[in-house]
Ligand SMILES: Cc1cc2nc3c(=O)[nH]c(=O)nc-3n(C[C@H](O)[C@H](O)[C@H](O)COP(=O)(O)O)c2cc1C
C-alpha cells in the first residue's frame with residue numbers, strides 16, 4: 001500500500017538541487033551529450049528504418065484513458081505477484097546487455113539499484129559482469145537470468161545451471177534474437193560492443209565455453225562468442241529440453257503472435273514477455289502494445305504476461321496494465337540513467353516512472369493494479385485504408 005495523500009510526488013523534483021532529466025526525451029538528450037557516438041547510437045537505435053521503434057511509441061499514443069472520479073484514491077496498492085512472490089511495483093528491469101558501455105560499474109550498479117528499490121532484475125547473457133559477480137553484489141535482490149541460446153547447446157545448459165546455482169529465480173529465454181537485427185546506426189558508427197569485449201562476463205567465466213576455445217587470447221574469445229551467440233536453429237524442441245534441465249520457471253521473451261503464446265503454454269512455459277526487443281530486431285513489426293490484447297486473450301490468465309518496448313513513462317505502464325499485462329519491463333530509460341549517474345541515476349529514473357504511475361493510477365480513479373483492468377480506454381484507430 002502506498003499513500004498518495006501527501007501529494008508531493010511531483011514537487012519533490014522541484015527543489016534547489018541540480019535538475020535530473022525528467023522525461024524520456026530529456027534523458028536521451030543528456031545521454032547523447034555524455035556518451036560517445038558509438039555506444040549512444042548502439043543503445044538508442046532501432047533496426048532498419050526504425051519503423052518498429054516508432055510503432056512502439058505510436059501504439060501508446062493511440063490509447064487514451066477515460067478517468068473516473070470521487071473514488072477515494074488516497075491509498076493505492078501498486079503491488080503485484082509473480083511466481084508466488086509479491087513485489088511493490090509492477091516494474092522490472094529489462095535484460096540489457098553490455099552495461100559497461102554506459103558506466104564502469106555496469107550491471108553491478110543496476111542490480112544494487114534493483115535491490116534498493118525491490119524491483120526484480122533480469123541479467124543479460126551478454127553482460128559485462130558475470131552472473132556470479134552480480135549475485136555477489138546484491139545477494140538479496142530478486143534476480144532472473146536472460147538466456148541467449150548457444151550454437152553449442154551445452155554452453156546454454158551450463159549458463160542456466162550457473163544461474164540456478166547463483167540464486168537466480170527464473171530463466172528468460174529470448175526468442176527474437178537468433179541473429180542480430182539489421183542495425184544501420186552501428187554500421188554508420190563502425191561500432192560493435194561484442195567485438196570490443198563488453199559482453200565477456202558470462203563467457204570467460206563459463207568452463208564449458210572456455211573449453212571450446214583453442215587458446216585464451218582475446219581474439220579467440222570474441223570468435224567464440226560470435227560463433228555461439230547467433231543460433232538460427234532454435235526450435236520448440238530446444239525449449240522442451242531446457243525445461244527438462246532446469247528447475248526454474250522459464251519465460252519466453254519476444255512473443256508477438258497469439259499462436260506462439262499458445263504454443264509456449266502447450267510446451268510448459270511459465271510466463272510470456274510481449275516484446276519486439278525495443279525495435280532493435282525486425283523492422284516493420286507491430287508495436288508491442290498493439291500485440292498485447294490478442295495475447296492476453298489467447299493466454300487467458302494461464303501464465304503471467306509482461307510487456308516491454310517503449311514503456312517510457314508511468315502512463316505507458318498504466319496503459320499496458322489496463323490492457324492486461326501483469327507487469328512491464330523497462331529498457332533504455334534505465335540505461336540512460338546509468339550512463340548519467342550510475343546507481344543513483346538508475347534509481348532516479350525508476351523512481352520517477354513509479355511516481356508517475358502512482359499519480360496516474362489515482363487520477364484515473366483506480367486504487368490498485370488489478371483495478372486498472374476495469375478502467376475505460378479508447379483507441380484512436382486512424383487505420384482507414386484507401
Ligand atoms: C542496449 C540494449 C541492449 C539489449 N540487450 C538485450 C539482451 O542482451 N537480451 C535481451 O533479451 N534483450 C536485450 N535488449 C532488449 C531489452 O530487453 C528490451 O526488450 C528493450 O530494451 C525494451 O524496449 P525499450 O528500450 O523501448 O524499453 C537490449 C536493449 C538495449 C537498448
Ligand SMILES: O=C(O)C(=O)c1ccccc1
Nearest residue numbers: 097126177194229277280
Ligand atoms: O543489442 C541487443 O539488443 C542485444 O540483445 C544483443 C544481442 C546479441 C548480442 C549482443 C546484444
